[in-house]
Amino acid sequence: MRLPQINRKYLKLFDWYTLLLLVVISLTGVLTIYSATRPILSSHQPSYYIKQLLWIVIGIVCVFAVVLYDYLWLKNFAYVLYIFGIVMLVLVLMVGRSGLGAQRWFDVGIFSFQPSELFRVILIVAIGKYLSSVKGQLTKWPLGFSAIIFGLLPFILIIKQPHLGTGLILLMTYFFMALSKKIERRIIITLVVLAVMVAPLLIKPMWNSLKDYQKKRIVAFIDPSRDPRGIGYQIEQSKITIGAGMIFGRGYLKGTQGPLKFLPEKHTDFIFSVFAEEWGFAGSIFIFALYLLLFMRGIDTAMKAKDDFARHVAIGITFMLFLYFLINIGMVIGVMPVVGVPIPLMSYGGTSIVTNYIAVGILINIRMRRLVLL
Amino acid sequence: MNRDYFVRFTYTVMYSLVGVFVLLGLRLYYMQILKGSEYREAADSNRVRVVMLSAPRGIIYDRNGTPLVMNRPYFYASILPGSKGIDVKALASLLEIDEVKLQQRLKKEEKASFNTTVLKEGLNFQDVQRIEARRSDFPGLIIETSLTRNYVYNEVGSHIIGYLGKPTKVQLQDEYSEDITPDTFVGQWGVEELYDKNLRGIPGKQIVEVDALGRQLKVLEYIKPEMGSNITLSIDIELQSVAEELFKGKTGALVALSPNTGEVLALVSLPSFDPNDFVMGIDSDKWALLQDKSKPLINRALQSAYPPGSIFKPLVAIAGLQEGVLTPDLDLFCNGELEYGRWSFGCWKRHGHVSFHKALVESCDLYFYESGKRLGIDRIERYAKDFGLGQRTNLGIIAGSQEREGVIPSTSWKQKQLGKPWFLGETFVSAIGQGYVSVTPMQAAVMASMIANNGVKHPIVILKQKDGEAQVEKSLNIKKEHFLVVKNALYGVVNEAGGTGSAARSPLVSVAGKTGTAQVVRGRIKTELLKEEFRDHAWFIAFAPYDNPSIALSIIVEHGGHGGSAAAPIAKKVIETYIMKNSQPPS
CATH class of the missing domain: 3.90.1310.10 (Penicillin-binding protein 2a (Domain 2))
Structure with missing residues (x-):
């Protein structure tokens, strides 16, 4: 396949603004990872921040690679990609490497990656294609069909790994995208009534089907003092870490909670807490503003997109990124249960960074090609 | 139409998004600004x-x-x-x-x-x-x-x-x-x-x-x-070790003082305990000690008072001489018993003619019944208090526990304590250190020390005094010759034939002393026939060298029987150890 001759007019339309937000947020992440993992007793700085930088470089390359091709290409291959993604999810359940009690990883030579991460983007693209193929609003059958294929199927495969957080986020993303397509009013009413009636009956069997650590997380969220050294301890320490930042923070490399290991998962799920301790309320609001701008830009892109597929994909990607952000922040500030979801772009993790860059790359692609060029 | 719905939908999403961010920002405001200093403190108490x-x-x-x-x-x-x-x-x-x-x-x-x-x-x-x-x-x-x-x-x-x-x-x-x-x-x-x-x-x-x-x-x-x-400390650990070794297996106390300074040279109270057991926090061992019937945690030298028995006699003798009711030449006849009204008061032996000197050397009770009668209980009390009996030394090494005061009876004491008048018969008994009279081993040592130094009372101290720094609490206004007569008799107790304290006689040093037997049960039964817990307590007070005393001591062996046999040998060894160690090498 030869490289497409990219139209010079597209280059002018390239969304530097989004790329800038992306890079600024993720470099802030690198600085924070450096601080969070800095050693106290030895002088050897762990290489997490270097690896993260490397992933960011790969991510930027991916953005440009994604931007080169018209997103129509993606639309054409959406279902193929989707089937490929589902197969990967099944495979990882069968042959994947397990880490931290979950089978989420593939060893691919020098690195291992989590198919469920990459699957996030594939799923959104596939849903986008399906929704754009439906005329008018979603009626009973298309909704039921798509809910099973794009909602339940991936959800079940992912929570089998088990990765409840990602599974829920994808399920919610599906419903959000379906909503953006418009669902028949009476179906929505039926669903709400059904949910209200059935939910109490489901609580018990759902609770029983949860793994022990998942139950613990919920218990700890409701009453952190019940299991202070476990999950509750994490929440408590995370709150202490953030609160200790006060207005202007302790200053860069002056945070204590992360390096002294009071805060667990300091460079992954709880990286925002480390940032908040060092930069305080001022820094936290600043980084919030960056995220908000990124999400607004994504919504704006969706509104300006030139076709249904692009619209749905753009809003889906934006919503997914937002959900990750919200669940992570909700967890670290102690208003949501601990579900082990990273904050997009800041948390340490290769697959997550690359996937998010690819996702935002698609947003940039859509924005670039929003005009029907002559 | 679809497009319109999507635009409306995205606007809703946009506003909700801003709303969510506002809420998150408020939460951060609450955590970092309102509660910030609390969390900062928690973080610092984590790490500091x-x-x-x-x-x-x-x-x-x-x-x-x-x-x-x-x-x-x-x-x-x-x-x-x-x-x-x-x-x-x-x-x-x-x-x-x-x-x-x-x-x-x-x-x-x-x-x-x-x-x-x-x-x-x-x-x-x-x-x-x-x-x-x-x-x-x-x-x-x-x-x-x-x-x-x-x-x-x-x-x-x-x-x-x-x-x-x-x-x-x-x-x-x-x-x-x-x-x-x-x-x-x-x-x-x-x-x-x-x-x-x-x-x-x-x-x-x-x-x-x-x-x-x-x-x-x-x-x-x-x-x-x-x-x-x-x-x-003023303690000599070698002397202390020797004394405790001699006491091994016995119950009782020993107090050795320096008559010239009031320093405590040795203080034994047995049974005792190993203080190393306490510092490792072995609560159960300590508890066992507290439960022990032999009460090893009681300092018997200060916290137990016993009837002094005959070691009280030198004091009565000095009082009698000073008050002029006795003279060194007063001779009395002892037929082993004194009839007084309906009661009879016995002596432990028929002494026959008893001089002042012999009365002390052979410890004749009858002579001291008479002395007591001539002095009267209130004068005996005054002298006893002068010699440190019936009052605390306040040495302070028993951690706030009360040191025993002992009892020196008087007519007013009996009236106050028992509400009854004093009887002459009680004077007889008191004059030989029985009846109501009781003293602690420490008080007995103080008395011995004051006899040795002719009536100088030093505060009793446990810290070593620097030369010439010994304090004098008071000096008794008693003629030195009276002391000399009594001390001569006490020398006789140890060194003369028929003296009750001959077991303390030493070839190395001239020892003076007085035996005593504190009755546990009344009546005179042969000691050997009694169960140990009913046997008399054996007393001995001593000082040495006779002509220039540098050590004075008191010993009590609980249920030891007679002072001359149970306590005097311990005194001899302790005194010898001390004298050997402190005698100037001949120049």
Whole structure:
């Protein structure tokens, strides 16, 4: 396949603004990872921040690679990609490497990656294609069909790994995208009534089907003092870490909670807490503003997109990124249960960074090609 | 149409998004600004720990500069404040302590916010290694070191030196104690308690930064502990050891004083205890000691009073001479019994003609019935008090427990205590040291010392006095010749044929003394026939050398029978040891 001759007019339309937000947020992440993992007793700085930088470089390359091709290409291959993604999810359940009690990883030579991460983007693209193929609003059958294929199927495969957080986020993303397509009013009413009636009956069997650590997380969220050294301890320490930042923070490399290991998962799920301790309320609001701008830009892109597929994909990607952000922040500030979801772009993790860059790359692609060029 | 719906939908999403961010921002405002300083404090108390550095206690020396105690490092396992979620069962088995007890201590820990809480004390090196290896399983568990005492001579002198223990409530409220923790060892008995403030020193402090495993990362602040002051006792540990060795297996007390200074040279109270048992926090051992029927925790020299028996006679003799009711040439006839009204008062032997000298040497009761009658009880009381009987010495080594005052009866005393008038018969009994009269071994030693130095009363001290610094409390206004006559008789007690204290006779030094027998049950039954617990207590007071006394002592052997046989031999050896050690080599 030869490289497409990219139209010079597209280059002018390239969304530097989004790329800038992306890079600024993720470099802030690198600085924070450096601080969070800095050693106290030895002088050897762990290489997490270097690896993260490397992933960011790969991510930027991916953005440009994604931007080169018209997103129509993606639309054409959406279902193929989707089937490929589902197969990967099944495979990882069968042959994947397990880490931290979950089978989420593939060893691919020098690195291992989590198919469920990459699957996030594939799923959104596939849903986008399906929704754009439906005329008018979603009626009973298309909704039921798509809910099973794009909602339940991936959800079940992912929570089998088990990765409840990602599974829920994808399920919610599906419903959000379906909503953006418009669902028949009476179906929505039926669903709400059904949910209200059935939910109490489901609580018990759902609770029983949860793994022990998942139950613990919920218990700890409701009453952190019940299991202070476990999950509750994490929440408590995370709150202490953030609160200790006060207005202007302790200053860069002056945070204590992360390096002294009071805060667990300091460079992954709880990286925002480390940032908040060092930069305080001022820094936290600043980084919030960056995220908000990124999400607004994504919504704006969706509104300006030139076709249904692009619209749905753009809003889906934006919503997914937002959900990750919200669940992570909700967890670290102690208003949501601990579900082990990273904050997009800041948390340490290769697959997550690359996937998010690819996702935002698609947003940039859509924005670039929003005009029907002559 | 679809497009319109999508635009409306995205606007809704946009507003909701802004709303969510506002809520998140408010939450951050609450955490970082409203509650910020609280969380900052929590973070700092996570990482900052105050380690108390206990000050080495001052060393206690004997009069010759021999150290009686050493400071020894001491390991204990404790838990950091705020450590939660610990597997109590596993920890209990690691520390080899009772689970319930551990639970209680951990509960106590929840209240402590600043200092660590001790879980197990007295760890040996193997314990430390074993615990250290598994410490990562128990976040917050640390091994700390402190200093404790090593009592070099074990039980020898334990009643003088005392022991350390955890501070009592009262001690903790002491204004001096603001910088000690409930886990600090402080003096609880003996001079450890009496001079605790001098010995204690000033604890230091180390403020350190630690990580989540409690590993010390850096020292933020260091305040050096200051060692307590050393003290030098008046005790001679060699003399003390000899005395305790001689007492082995017996119950009783010995007090040896320096008549020239009032210093305590040796103080024995047996049975005793090993103070090393107390400092390792072995509560059960201590408890067993407290339960022991022989009451090893009572300092018999100060806390037990016994009828003095015949050792009271020299005092009556001096009083009689000074008051002019007796003269050295007064002769009385002893037929073994004195009839008085319906009662008869016996003597232990028919002495026949008894001179003043012989009355003391052979301890004739009859002679002293007469002396008592001539003096009257109130004059006897006055002299007895002059010689330090019936009053506390306030030596202070029994940690706030009451020193016994003893009893010296008088007519007003009986009226006040019993509401009854005094009878002459009671004077007879009192004059030979029986009846209501009771004295502590310490008081008996003070009396012996004052006879030896012709009536000079020194305050009794446990610290070595510098030369020429001995204080005089008072000097009795009694003619020296009276002392000389009585002392001559006391010399006779030991050195003349028929003297009751001949067992104390020494080829090395001239010993003067007086035996005594304190009746436990009334009546005269042969000692050998009595069960031990009904046998009389054996008394002996002595001083030496006769012409220039440098040691005065009192001995009581509980249920020892006769003073001459049970107590006098101990006096002889103790005096010999002291004289041999302190005699000037011939120049």
